[in-house]
Amino acid sequence: MIKTTLNIAHRGFSGKYPENTMVAFKKAIEEKCDGIETDLNMTKDGILVVCHDEKIDRTTNGCGYIKDYTYKELKQFDAGIGYGEEFKGEKILCIDELLDYIKDKNLLLNLELKNNLIEYVDIEKKVVDKIHEYKLEDNIIVSSFNHYSMVKLKEYDSTMKIGLLYSANLYNVHEYGRKLGAFSLHPYYPAVMNKEVVENIKKVKININTYTVNEEEDMRKLIGLGIEGIITNYPDRLNKVLKEAIKNS
Ligand code: G3P
C-alpha cells in the first residue's frame, strides 16, 4: 500500500471558483481536500488579508496596492464578481475570518506570505501571533519565496513549521532546507520530478509539498515518488487520481 499524498487545494478550489474566497475554501472542503494553500498580503493598517497579488486589480473590481488600503476600505470591493455574476458578494477575507472558519476542521493550512516583492514590516510576528491565538500551531505551515523572512519567523518562534518555496532545481536543496530548519520544501513540481532529489530530502526528514500540479499524469508521477503533499487547483481531480493509485497499489 502506498503512503497517501496530501491533497492541498491551491487558493481553495481555484480551478472552478474565485481564488482565495470563502466559496473556494468551502468547495475545496466539500471535495474532501486534506489542506488549503492560501496567500497573505498586508493592509495599510497592518491587517493580514487573503489575496494572491500585491494589488487587487486582477481578482476584484477595485484597483491598487493592498498596502495602500485600510482593511475597511478593501471590504468595499468584490472578489467574486469578476469570476461570474453568481459569485457576487465574495469579499477579501482577513486572517481572522479565515482562521475562525478553519479552526475546528482539522485541516492542514498553508499560509504563504507574499513578501518577496514588498517588505511588510513585522508580518512574521503578526502571523505567528495569530496562529497562537487560534491554537493552530499543529495545523499551519507558513511558507514564502522570501527565505530571509522564514528565518526571521523561526527566530521569533522556533516551534513554527516553515515551508521554503522555490521554483528552480536547487543543488542539494535538502542540505539547505535542513540548515534553515524547514519543516517542508515547497518546490515547483518539475524541481522534484527526480527520485534521487526526493530521496535525499526524505533522508533529512523534510516533507515536500509541491505546487501547482493540475495534470493527472504529473499527479501520478509525484504520488509514485512518495511526495507528501500536492498543491492543486483541482482537488477533485487529485482525489480521483489518489483513489486509483491506492486501488492499484
Ligand atoms: O504555495 C504554492 C504556490 O501558491 C506558490 O506560488 O504564485 O501560486 O502563490 P503562487
Ligand code: MG
Ligand atoms: Mg500561493
